[in-house]
Amino acid sequence: MSKTFYRIGQIVPSSNTTMETEVPALLRSREAVAPERFTFHSSRMRMHKVTKEELVAMNREGLRCAAELADARMDVMSTACLVAIMAMGPGYHRTVEKELEGVVRENHCDAAVMTSAGALIEGLHIMGARRISLMAPYMKPLTRLVVEYIESEGIEVVDALSFEIPDNLDVGRRDPMQLIEDVRKLNISNVDVVVASACVQMQSLPAIEAIQSAIGIPVTSTAVCTTRRMLDKLGLDARIPGGGALLTAQFASSLSSAAA
Incomplete structure (x- = not known):
């Protein structure tokens, strides 16, 4: 069984x-x-x-x-x-x-x-992402470290927005729907994927599908x-419904090769 x-x-x-x-x-x-x-x-x-x-x-x-x-x-x-x-x-x-x-x-x-x-690196590879843009709540020096880390894994970061929120509780309180407006400030030209939240504390789930529909590019989060x-x-x-492109049939075929 x-x-x-x-x-x-x-x-x-x-x-x-x-x-x-x-x-x-x-x-x-x-x-x-x-x-x-x-x-x-x-x-x-x-x-x-x-x-x-x-x-x-x-x-x-x-x-x-x-x-x-x-x-x-x-x-x-x-x-x-x-x-x-x-x-x-x-x-x-x-x-x-x-x-x-x-x-x-x-x-x-x-x-x-x-x-x-x-998981973020592996998820982006499953999606075939070579060029991405991302949004993050960190102070700019920490965002730079995140960008460098992602790029060391063979994924170019075209643009990154830093919201510069030092207190982690404040990060968690940020309205996720604000990301729908924030993404307009992000350079998404010729990117494969937009990471709505490169942070596990900055909420984004309620906005992912709306952002994806608005920009016509696959959207995900950490x-x-x-x-x-x-x-x-x-x-x-x-x-899974409501979780953006990575959780749709479009990328489901990657499951067996990515399971290790």
Whole structure:
């Protein structure tokens, strides 16, 4: 008999209020059209201000969080902070994933382990993105690090908007529908994909389909990519209504090759 219930684990910054809403919202939408059911579980790392110093300190807590989630026998677990990983330098998500997986296996859990940073890169590759533009809440120096990280993975960033919100709670309070207006300031000439939120805390899910319709270009976000990769890791169909192009039949055929 095939598995029907899955436990979703996230390693979340203590001030993050978005990944525990957007990822469940997407998977609840999937429950309306598919038989699988999901429960959601988190462990938190302390962080208030989105500065490199706080991000470095927060990263040290990730292994503790992975062990805690392993105790509850997750089926898949992911970090829920993109910039904390990308600020550490190119390719760092692979290092983090290996370290987290080591802790998870030591604690006798078989969960698939991933990062939101890696999920964004992988999601963009699934979409065949070579040129993108993105929006982010970070201060400009942190946005530059994110841009450099993405470009180190072979994806050109044509333009990036920085909203320069230092307090992580304020990032989570930003009206996602404002992105529909913000995208008008973004250079999207000849890009393959627009990333509505290159941040797991900046809400974007309610606006993704509207932006996509307005600009005629595939639109995604870090939360959407994280959800997609969770489903890939679980070997489940990744089509979900309302989540933008990555969660449609257009890119569903990439599931088997991307599942590793």
